[in-house]
Amino acid sequence: MSTAPPSRTPGATPGSHAEVTLAANMRRARRVGFATIVIRESSRIMRIWGQTLVPPVITATLYFIIFGNLIGGRIGQMGGYTYLQYIAPGLIMMSVITNSYGNVVSSFFGAKFGRHIEELLVSPLPNWLIVLGYVAGGMLRGLLVGLIVTIIALFFTHLHVEHLFVVIAAVLLTSVVFALGGFVNAVFAKNFDQITFVPTFILTPMTYLGGVFYSIQMLPEWAQAVSKANPILYMVSAFRYGFLGQSDVDVGFSFAIMTLSVVVLFAACVWLMNKGTGTRE
Amino acid sequence: MKALSLRQLCKTYNNGVQALKGIDLDVEEGDFFALLGPNGAGKSTAIGIVSSLVNKSSGTVTVFGHSIDTDLEAAKSCLGVVPQEINFNQFEKISTILLNQAGFYGIPRPVARERMEYWLNQLQLWEKRETISRSLSGGMKRRLMIARALIHEPQLLILDEPTAGVDIEVRRSMWEFLRRINEQGTTIILTTHYLEEAENLCRHIAIIDEGRIIENDRMSTVLRKLQTETFVLNLRGPLRGTLSLPGYRVTAPDETTLEVEVNKDQNLNEIFGALSAVGGEVVSMRNKANRLEELFMRLVEGRDVGSGQPTAPPTAQADA
């Protein structure tokens, strides 16, 4: 058997035909590289579906039964909708947040821990593309779980959609924000405790207090003010606005916050990767 | 064309350890290069910097003319690395690991599959392609990492102790394999603690100790520099007097063993003569180590030629 001839790229002078081909090759290589990360992430989600997909579905179902059916029946209407209809967007958003975050934090930290992150670090893929690949993986799981929770919600109630575009934009942006957040967490994490700390002690309380189960208008003045410092409130509210057409906060402002978070967090992730924090000695 | 060029490369780890203290190194395209040095010398650190796994403190690295500071992607595409420690996902199948690796280098799946088949066959792992990598033996894991480093057919292959913990038969077949891909044009840099391996395979050699390069030359030149050889003489009984061998460095590990260094201008007859004079009867004799090993020890320990009196232990002279 003979060795396949190595595909070696010769140097190219600027503007030449060779340079154009080089650039095209690089674009193609990056596309393939990105797709490879996404495929690897999705097969990880599917391989360990018992950890990635089943628990959030069970949790959401319990919420719908307990809060929606059992307790919700006694709460009565919230802004003209049943309590179940009111919390459904919040519960969907909560599962998108936890799963986008959780997927990236555990996958990237796992890759650090198992050292196979080195495969990516040694490869010619630029850091921003590695970040994007992991974010895509996080979005995939977040949105998949969000979709499953939505389907479960439909077993319990009718979901009215007022502004479809707002629903989609809000869920996509939120998913990106928390996938990026999970990435930052994983970069700094030195052990498994540190990847559960943020979700348990920061993310979950903030989500619960971010208006998933109630309207902040039910809170006293000071508590409303405190709530408005919680970014998750804006995401949940925007998402719920897409469904119900009513919101605790200004929706335009919500989108501004989400977009800003995406930009800042993405820049932070790429900067951390370039610097080698947590990944290179 | 230089496959690799390091200039004044320094690395100080966060804990203050100065692992590299200004390394200059050139490896020509097509070379088979050995990087030797005792544990903790800085070999893996140097390789880590070249492969972007360790941040350098200062200095420059160029791979086939591409600086890792200004042209990192191009430098990385020329490079394949087999690390010292296992670093693939132990829960993935061999085929998955290789196809993903190819993907990270932008190789489309159909091409990746062909190459995977080729390299797995070359490394006798094709039958294992559907195995979860965790369940491979240690030697197979090393070969998997070699296949992984070659799937994008790099111009420069760097192997950090590829034969550590590998049985003799597999080691020999790995040598054959490396020699073959070197002949086909891949530049190879190898670290090893088996000096026989370096002497067998490599044309150039650098020895690094405590973060500095202390020797860097053609293998043949380096070996020629070795002016002396050490012989181990086994005696039938203890000597009856003080051995007098001016100009020779003699040590006596025990009463009936002598180690004598002989350089090019000296001869063994003189030794035997001096031994006979004090009633020494030589029953057997052998070379202490292979030549490279000897040189290595000498460079790393900084020894020099002694007085010719046995130095240790003192009992060797007790009868005087």
Ligand SMILES: Nc1ncnc2c1ncn2[C@@H]1O[C@H](COP(=O)(O)OP(=O)(O)OP(=O)(O)O)[C@@H](O)[C@H]1O
């Ligand atoms: N991550 C690290 N943090 C701090 N110090 C380190 C780190 N890695 C290596 N060192 C130190 O740097 C020095 C060089 O280590 P290196 O691993 O490069 O040696 P080596 O030549 O590869 O040794 P070996 O033959 O044992 O593999 C050693 O003193 C080591 O303790």
Ligand SMILES: [Mg+2]
């Ligand atoms: Mg080492």
